[in-house]
Amino acid sequence: MLVFGTIPYLVIVALAVIGLATVALKRNLIKIFLGITIFESAINLFLVSLGYRDGAVAPIFTDAPSTEMVMATPQALTLTSIVIGVATTALLLSFAVLIWKHYGTVDTDKIRRLKE
Amino acid sequence: MITDAIIANSPALLVMIPLIAAFACPFIGRISPAVRNIWVVGAMVLTAAMALLLAGEVFSSGTVVYTFGASAPGMSVPPDSGGIPVRIVFTVDAMSALMQIIGAITGLSIVLYSIAGDRRHTGLESYYTLYLLMIAGVMGMVSTGDLFNFFVFLEILSISSAGLIAYRIDRGVAVEAAVKYFVLSTIGAMVILVAIGIFYGEYDALNIAVIASRMQFTLLDQVALVLMIAALGMKCGAVPMHFWTPDAYSMAPSSITAMLVVASQASLYGLFRVVFTLYNVTLNAATVGWIIIVLGVLSMVVGVTMAIPQKDVKRLMAYHAISQTGYMLLGVGVGLAVLGNQSLLDAFGYVAMEGGIFHIINHAMYKGLLFLTAGAIFYRIGTRNLNRMGGLGHNMKYTMVFFVIGALAIAGIPPFNGFASKLMIYESVFMFNPILSIIAMVVSILTLASFVKVFHSIFMGPRLPEYADVKEAPAPMLIGMGILAAVVVLFGLFPGVVVDHLIEPAAQALVNQGAYISAVMGGA
Numbered sequence: 302m303l304v305f306g307t308i309p310y311l312v313i314v315a316l317a318v319i320g321l322a323t324v325a326l327k328r329n330l331i332k333i334f335l336g337i338t339i340f341e342s343a344i345n346l347f348l349v350s351l352g353y354r355d356g357a358v359a360p361i362f363t364d365a366p367s368t369e370m371v372m373a374t375p376q377a378l379t380l381t382s383i384v385i386g387v388a389t390t391a392l393l394l395s396f397a398v399l400i401w402k403h404y405g406t407v408d409t410d411k412i413r414r415l416k417e
Numbered sequence: 418m419i420t421d422a423i424i425a426n427s428p429a430l431l432v433m434i435p436l437i438a439a440f441a442c443p444f445i446g447r448i449s450p451a452v453r454n455i456w457v458v459g460a461m462v463l464t465a466a467m468a469l470l471l472a473g474e475v476f477s478s479g480t481v482v483y484t485f486g487a488s489a490p491g492m493s494v495p496p497d498s499g500g501i502p503v504r505i506v507f508t509v510d511a512m513s514a515l516m517q518i519i520g521a522i523t524g525l526s527i528v529l530y531s532i533a534g535d536r537r538h539t540g541l542e543s544y545y546t547l548y549l550l551m552i553a554g555v556m557g558m559v560s561t562g563d564l565f566n567f568f569v570f571l572e573i574l575s576i577s578s579a580g581l582i583a584y585r586i587d588r589g590v591a592v593e594a595a596v597k598y599f600v601l602s603t604i605g606a607m608v609i610l611v612a613i614g615i616f617y618g619e620y621d622a623l624n625i626a627v628i629a630s631r632m633q634f635t636l637l638d639q640v641a642l643v644l645m646i647a648a649l650g651m652k653c654g655a656v657p658m659h660f661w662t663p664d665a666y667s668m669a670p671s672s673i674t675a676m677l678v679v680a681s682q683a684s685l686y687g688l689f690r691v692v693f694t695l696y697n698v699t700l701n702a703a704t705v706g707w708i709i710i711v712l713g714v715l716s717m718v719v720g721v722t723m724a725i726p727q728k729d730v731k732r733l734m735a736y737h738a739i740s741q742t743g744y745m746l747l748g749v750g751v752g753l754a755v756l757g758n759q760s761l762l763d764a765f766g767y768v769a770m771e772g773g774i775f776h777i778i779n780h781a782m783y784k785g786l787l788f789l790t791a792g793a794i795f796y797r798i799g800t801r802n803l804n805r806m807g808g809l810g811h812n813m814k815y816t817m818v819f820f821v822i823g824a825l826a827i828a829g830i831p832p833f834n835g836f837a838s839k840l841m842i843y844e845s846v847f848m849f850n851p852i853l854s855i856i857a858m859v860v861s862i863l864t865l866a867s868f869v870k871v872f873h874s875i876f877m878g879p880r881l882p883e884y885a886d887v888k889e890a891p892a893p894m895l896i897g898m899g900i901l902a903a904v905v906v907l908f909g910l911f912p913g914v915v916v917d918h919l920i921e922p923a924a925q926a927l928v929n930q931g932a933y934i935s936a937v938m939g940g941a
Contacts (some may be wrong), residue, residue, distance in 0.1 A: 322476060322606075324600065324604065330596070334600075335896055337603055337604065340604065340607055341607060342609055344607050344610050344614070347560045347611065347614050348610075348614050348617075351614055351617060359869070365926065371471060372621075373863050374623070375617065377686070378613075378614075378617075378721060381565070382610060385569070385572045385576075388572075388576055389572070389576065389599075389603050391582065392579060392599065393596070393600070393603075394594045394597070396579075396592050397587060397596075398585060399583070399589060399592045399711055400589055400592055400593065400596065402589070403586070403588055403589025403592070412589075412593055414589065414590050414593065414868065415590055415593050415594060415597075415664055415668070
């Protein structure tokens with residue numbers, strides 16, 4: 302049981318490491334943005350796993366059986382976080398489009414006009 | 418009747434007005450640019466009025482608690498909830514009110530400045546939409562008493578800031594700066610969300626007051642603390658997480674740079690809120706205090722030494738902004754290091770914290786002013802390169818006066834406001850550790866040296882032929898700068914009044930965790 306309960310957290314750590322490693326090591330802007338999205342997914346999964354209760358039901362009070370109910374807060378947090386993530390991704394991708402238009406590349410090693 | 422309702426709902430209106438105004442802006446803009454300008458200025462004036470009204474309420478009658486969706490705004494704990502505030506609660510104490518005042522004054526003067534300074538650009542509807550979203554983000558961040566809500570406003574703030582940094586695409590260079598800022602701040606925000614998740618998992622709550630009252634300072638809490646300090650320290654531009662600051666500050670339009678200063682300080686507020694209100698004496702105050710002091714000293718020294726060789730005037734000012742953030746961290750860090758030891762706190766801890774907090778408001782004013790003058794110069798001559806400027810004092814006299822006020826204030830020369838707060842920091846930090854105080858003074862002298870050089874290369878010297886017919890900045894820009902300059906001078910002339918009425922309550926509010934908790938939880 303304990304082993305089963307820890308699987309989501311192992312997945313979360315793996316996803317977070319993959320995401321951050323992608324951000325740190327890749328040179329392609331699009332891949333960096335993908336890394337951010339993977340990291341976001343790891344955190345969304347973290348929030349959802351926090352709210353998971355074994356055998357509990359959704360907190361709808363009409364005709365609910367008298368068992369444990371799930372607190373809906375983590376789900377609400379995750380939804381909000383997903384929405385924010387979509388906005389973030391959209392903005393990042395539009396930056397990528399602009400960079401491509403003006404530099405002709407999405408390689409971070411070649412995007413270095415700022416320092417000149 | 419209506420005024421009562423407005424006062425009672427001012428915390429909600431403070432965020433609502435800029436939000437509604439922001440999303441209506443693209444539609445209003447279709448009517449005509451003039452109507453849009455009136456709309457934006459009107460929204461900002463209303464927001465500022467709300468902030469000042471609310472701040473007045475807080476300073477006269479204590480912490481204001483506003484519960485969204487409750488039958489009465491003050492009822493943060495519903496009677497049938499078993500003593501848990503289930504709704505989103507705005508908790509506005511003296512520290513929040515101080516930050517709201519900062520946001521209101523700078524926000525208003527920047528809008529006035531922007532009306533003239535940015536009118537030559539296209540896409541101004543989106544510009545003002547994002548600007549008002551920034552205001553909503555800052556106001557929400559400093560008002561909220563709910564950690565997840567804090568994260569949401571933080572993201573609103575960083576998304577709109579990133580859009581505005583990239584606003585003047587500038588052959589892609591501004592976009593490059595925006596990418597750098599946004600990648601870092603997204604990861605920072607995600608890290609904050611992890612910490613919030615940890616708190617929720619441990620204490621089943623998102624309300625700051627509830628978590629604070631249940632705080633155990635377990636290993637998980639320590640992990641969360643490290644995540645919070647790292648992410649918020651990065652967002653406020655402290656060394657060694659400062660890389661985005663010079664790029665973003667120099668590439669954003671000047672009016673936005675001035676607002677970014679306020680945005681950074683909202684993150685600084687978040688840092689102080691976490692350390693003082695969420696953890697307070699449960700954490701190892703000396704260790705965490707020293708971590709913040711070291712961050713502060715590093716920021717001061719690295720910031721100023723990096724600033725001296727810069728040739729881009731806004732880049733130079735951005736490095737100075739990092740350096741000044743160091744003073745705030747130093748002052749408040751010293752206060753934190755002696756937290757829990759009442760005699761040391763009375764001897765110098767409070768004064769150090771007050772100095773640091775006073776420096777926040779002063780910094781927002783003079784740094785905003787300096788960035789606005791840099792923007793005015795750029796508006797007229799089209800370059801930020803110091804080597805290509807000169808002799809502008811002949812033609813831009815008012816801008817020169819405002820620049821001098823800002824430069825003397827940042828260098829800590831009396832009678833300007835920077836001197837008042839820096840003196841408090843020097844004196845109190847000297848009693849804590851003389852070496853830190855000496856470093857702070859040396860950094861101030863270097864700041865002065867750097868600004869003397871900048872002043873000389875921009876304004877002094879003979880009239881250059883290519884700038885012979887440069888005109889003074891337009892009146893709305895001067896009014897915007899004038900408001901900030903007036904505040905700089907007034908705060909410098911009457912520091913005692915400001916400290917007694919604004920800063921001291923704010924410092925007390927940070928230290929006194931119990932008052933914050935009981936304001937939300939009731940008499941507990």
